[in-house]
Amino acid sequence: MHGAEARSPWIARWAHLVPKGGEVLDVACGFGRHMRFFKDHGHPVVGVDRSPEAVAAVRELGEALEADIENGPWPFAGRQFAGVVVTNYLWRPLMPSIVASVAPGGVLLYETFAVGNETVGKPSRPDFLLQDGELLSACAKLRVVAYEHGFLDSPPRFVQRIAAVHPIKQAEPARYTL
Structure with missing residues (x-):
C-alpha cells in the first residue's frame, strides 16, 4: 500500500530546508506518510492522488485532492x-509543472x-x-543542495534523489547547509 510505509530518510534529512510553517505539497501522496511527517512538523499540507481510498485516508491532515x-x-x-x-513516482510530462510549483x-x-x-x-x-542525470536536468532552474x-540495499533498489531550492535574491546561505 503506497504511502503507508515509513517516511523516506531522504525526505526527513532535507525537510529542514522547507521554510518554517510553509505549505507542503505531496505529489502522488498515497496514504500520506510524508503529509503526516510535515504536518507533525508544523506545516500545512496538501496531497494529491488518483486513488479515492488514499485521498479519503489523508483528508483529515489537510487539503486532499x-x-x-x-x-x-x-x-x-x-x-x-x-x-x-515526490517519492516513488515518475511521470515525465509533469516534471516542468512540479518544478514550477516550488515557490x-x-x-x-x-x-x-x-x-x-x-x-x-x-x-x-x-x-x-x-x-x-535526468533529475538534475529537470531541476536545472533550481539550486541543488x-x-x-x-x-540502496534495504530494500534493494536504484534511486535518484534531490533536494533543490528555488533561489531567491539575498537568500541566507546558512539555510542551505547540512
Whole structure:
C-alpha cells in the first residue's frame, strides 16, 4: 500500500530546508506518510492522488485532492508551495509543472527509481526509471543542495534523489547547509 510505509530518510534529512510553517505539497501522496511527517512538523499540507481510498485516508491532515494528474490538467497551475515532495513516482510530462510549483525560497524533495532497478525488481519499465542525470536536468532552474544516484540495499533498489531550492535574491546561505 503506497504511502503507508515509513517516511523516506531522504525526505526527513532535507525537510529542514522547507521554510518554517510553509505549505507542503505531496505529489502522488498515497496514504500520506510524508503529509503526516510535515504536518507533525508544523506545516500545512496538501496531497494529491488518483486513488479515492488514499485521498479519503489523508483528508483529515489537510487539503486532499483526488485527481488523475497523468491524464488531466495539473490541478495546481499557478499555485506554488514552500515544499514539494515526490517519492516513488515518475511521470515525465509533469516534471516542468512540479518544478514550477516550488515557490521562491521553497524546496523540491524528490526521490524515485532509476536505471538499474530493472536488475533488482520493480519498477522495471524504462518509463518509470530515471535516466542518468535526468533529475538534475529537470531541476536545472533550481539550486541543488544535495543529489544522489545509486543503489540502496534495504530494500534493494536504484534511486535518484534531490533536494533543490528555488533561489531567491539575498537568500541566507546558512539555510542551505547540512
